[in-house]
Amino acid sequence: xxxxxxxxxxxxxxxxxxxxxxxxxxxxxxxxxxxxxxxxxxxxxxxxxxxxxxxxxxxxxxxxxxxxxxxxxxxxxxxxxxxxxxxxxxxxxxxxxxxxxxxxxxxxxxxxxxxxxxxxxxxxxxxxxxxxxxxxxxxxxxxxxxxxxxxxxxxxxxxxxxxxxxxxxxxxxxxxxxxxxxxxxxxxxxxxxxxxxxxxxxxxxxxxxxxxxxxxxxxxx
Ligand code: DC
Numbered sequence: 001x002x003x004x005x006x007x008x009x010x011x012x013x014x015x016x017x018x019x020x021x022x023x024x025x026x027x028x029x030x031x032x033x034x035x036x037x038x039x040x041x042x043x044x045x046x047x048x049x050x051x052x053x054x055x056x057x058x059x060x061x062x063x064x065x066x067x068x069x070x071x072x073x074x075x076x077x078x079x080x081x082x083x084x085x086x087x088x089x090x091x092x093x094x095x096x097x098x099x100x101x102x103x104x105x106x107x108x109x110x111x112x113x114x115x116x117x118x119x120x121x122x123x124x125x126x127x128x129x130x131x132x133x134x135x136x137x138x139x140x141x142x143x144x145x146x147x148x149x150x151x152x153x154x155x156x157x158x159x160x161x162x163x164x165x166x167x168x169x170x171x172x173x174x175x176x177x178x179x180x181x182x183x184x185x186x187x188x189x190x191x192x193x194x195x196x197x198x199x200x201x202x203x204x205x206x207x208x209x210x211x212x213x214x215x216x217x218x219x220x221x
Contacts, residue, residue, distance in 0.1 A: 002118065002120060002121055002122045002123070003026075003028070003122040003123075003139050003140075003221065004118060004122070004123055004125070004135050004137075004138040004139050004140075005019075005022060005028065005123070005124040005125070005138065005139065005140045005142070005217060006125055006126075006130035006131040006134070006135050006138035006140065006141045006142070006193075006196075007019055007022075007124065007125070007126040007127075007130065007142045007144060007213075008126070008127060008128055008129065008130050008131050008132070008141070008142070008143050008144070008190070008192070008193070008196065009128075009142075009143055009144035009145055009190075010128075010145065010151065010175075010178075010179045010182065010183075010190060011151060011155065011175050011178050011179065011182075012146070012150075012151030012152065012154050012155040012158075012175055013144040013145060013146045013151055013154075013201055014144065014146070014154060014201055014206050014209060015126040015127075015144050016032055016034075016126060017206050017210075018126075018142075018144065018206070018209060018210055018213055019031075019032065019124045019125075019126040020074070020075060021206075021210045021213075022124045022210070022213060022214070022217065023070075023124050025214060026122070026124075026217065027122070028121075028122040028123050028124045029068075029117065029118075029121050029122070029123045029124070030068065030070070030075060030123070030124055031068060031114065031117050031118075031123055031124070031125040031126070032068070032075065032077070032126060032127075033110065033114055033125060033126065033127030033128075033130065033134070034126070034127055034128075035066075035068075035077045035085075035088060036066050036110050036113065036114070037097055037100060037101050037106070037110065038077075038088035038089070038093050038097060039064065039066050039077065039079040039084060039088060040060070040061070040064065040100060040106055040110070041088075041093050041096060041097045041100045042079065042084060042087060042088050042093055043060050043064060043079065044057065044060065044100060045092065045093070045096075047060060051096070051099055051100065051103070054103070054105060057103065057105060057106065058105050061105060061106065061109040062109075063080075064079070064080065064109070065078075065079070065080050065081070066078065066079060066113060086162060086163075089159075089162055089164060090164065091164070091166065091174075094174060094178070095174075097178075098177075098178050098181035098182055098185075099181070101128075101182070101185070102181070102185045102186070102187070104187055107187055107188055111133070111134060114130075114134050115134065115135075118135070128182055128188070128189075128190040129188035129189070129190070131143070131192075131193035131195075131196045132188065132191060132193045133188045136193070139220055139221075140197075140216055140217050140220050141193050141195060141196035141197065142196060142197055142199055142213055142216065143192035143193070143196040143197065143198050143199070144199050144201060144209070145198065145199070145200050145201070145202075146200065146201045146202040147202045148172065148175055148176055148179070149172070150201075150202050151175055152168060152171045152172040152175050153168075155171050155175065156168060156171055159171070197216055199212055199213065
């Protein structure tokens with residue numbers, strides 16, 4: 001029997017780290033759906049497609065292949081066979097990703113790919129709409145939250161590890177703007193599913209947060 005853990009929440013709550021820890025502890029496949037939206041955004045930029053050119057976007061979506069691999073330096077993301085793990089984190093991508101994520105065709109295609117990934121295996125999937133739309137029947141639903149200031153500090157540390165330089169103000173502004181667009185969009189907005197368990201990590205370390213999540217999963221298993 002496969003087991004599905006859905007983790008949703010705004011940018012910078014540590015969803016990625018928690019999902020990765022959960023995947024290691026329980027041996028589940030770890031799927032970062034934000035990375036999938038980032039791959040589509042990268043491909044749109046590379047092909048110089050404007051966001052209103054829906055036919056070109058549909059064509060791109062028909063050909064796109066996204067996969068994940070666990071390596072010693074963490075999880076790597078492959079777009080049509082190419083490792084794009086670093087390239088999908090740039091400001092150029094982050095600046096327009098919320099607009100790309102609003103496009104119904106993009107959400108529809110990624111929804112199919114996300115559900116396919118879960119066929120026959122246990123997974124932990126993190127994003128914005130996993131518990132509400134992608135897997136409304138997930139075995140465990142977690143909604144991870146934290147204050148915008150704390151999330152900004154975490155994103156800056158993550159960026160530094162990846163060699164990306166952005167000021168506190170720049171990151172805070174981008175976090176707030178993205179929260180707003182993500183939670184106000186018409187299709188699959190960011191929101192806590194009614195039956196998701198809220199975990200507020202503002203005053204918790206990642207390990208403390210992970211322990212809370214482990215307990216919730218263990219109780220359900
Ligand atoms: O988790 P992240 O910061 O890499 O996500 C990038 C963007 O992708 C986020 O601002 C909105 C979009 N996204 C989405 O719309 N739905 C998801 N399930 C995951 C991400």
